[in-house]
Amino acid sequence: MEPILLIVSSWWWIAPAAAGAGAATYAGLTTRSRRARRLELDAARAEESRAYRELVAAKARVRTAHADMLATKSRTTAPPSQAAAARRELQEAKQLEKTASLELRASRSRVKAGYEQYRAATAQDPLPIDRLCAAHDAVNTRWLAYETDVDKALAYPQMTDPRHPATIVFLRAQREALAMRPTLRDRVTPQQFLEYRIAVRHLEASFAEAERQAGVPGAARPTTSAGATAAAGLTAAAAVLAEIADRLPALIARIPPPRTGEPPAGRVP
Structure with missing residues (x-):
């Protein structure tokens, strides 16, 4: 009996320490998962x-x-x-x-x-960073089809031609998105997520433009928002009005004054 009591008195702190370590690990995992979501x-x-x-x-x-x-x-x-x-x-x-x-x-x-x-x-549900990485991988998979599929490579050689301007823009966007891709997904900050999302959106847009210029059927067409068009129209109109206002004093000064010795137009002396 005495050896058992001696062991209990010597190692009584193990159980509370193990419970505390387990609770801390669970809290850390829960907090990390909540932050990731x-x-x-x-x-x-x-x-x-x-x-x-x-x-x-x-x-x-x-x-x-x-x-x-x-x-x-x-x-x-x-x-x-x-x-x-x-x-x-x-x-x-x-x-x-x-x-x-x-x-x-x-x-x-x-x-x-x-x-x-x-x-x-x-x-x-997948985490936000996992959805973004999936969108990145989807674009890369679609582009690799033009590299590995012989029929696609012969039908659309522009997609693999690094000398074409649209392809150059896509390859640069691909390199930028790869550089922005986080290596440790559980430690991504909101700023890193924003930068990576911007890079992925630019990658998708540049790939769609490259497909459109290559003549791929079903390629997305670039669209211009109505708000941007209206803003451009307002800016142009404001510039025209400012130019007219600047020239108005000079135009008024160039108008000759009326002659005092002549009767007004339309009246017989």
Whole structure:
């Protein structure tokens, strides 16, 4: 009996230490899994914070450009070209502010979508980084088909020609996406996830453009958003109006004054 009591008195701390180590390991694994599942949400929040800072900087640029334009107007000796440059700078600053505002709204929508997706996700769903890596691998698999399939290589030689501009853009995007791909998926930060996602999206777009130029049936066509088209139209119209406003004083000055000795047109003396 005494040996048993001696062993118990000497090694009584093993059971609590083992329980504590097990609890710490379980908590670490659970926290890591939760962080990995909310990686896309954290990345969307980081993107929202960056978009907010860009909007603040754009608003400050608008105020600076407006102050410069007022200062130029206050100087009577300022040449017309300087006033025109100040107006153009103000229009560009306002356009950048509008773009930054739209980007902030889009990032907030992505935060809401990421939160809903995080709440609806289950333990069986793939992690966000795994979905992104799968999209990356899908593009590489489609491109390798042009390297390994003889029929495709003969039908679309442009897809494997490194001298073609669209193929060069795709190969550069492929190299960039490979450099951004994380090696340790369980230690990816939100900023790394954002950079890798941008690289993968650029890879998909450049591959679709390369297929389109090569004449592959069913290749995606590049689209221009209505918002970008409208913004470009507004910018062009603002530039035209600014040019007209600059030339208006010179045109008015060139109009000859009416002669006092002649009767008005349409009236007989």
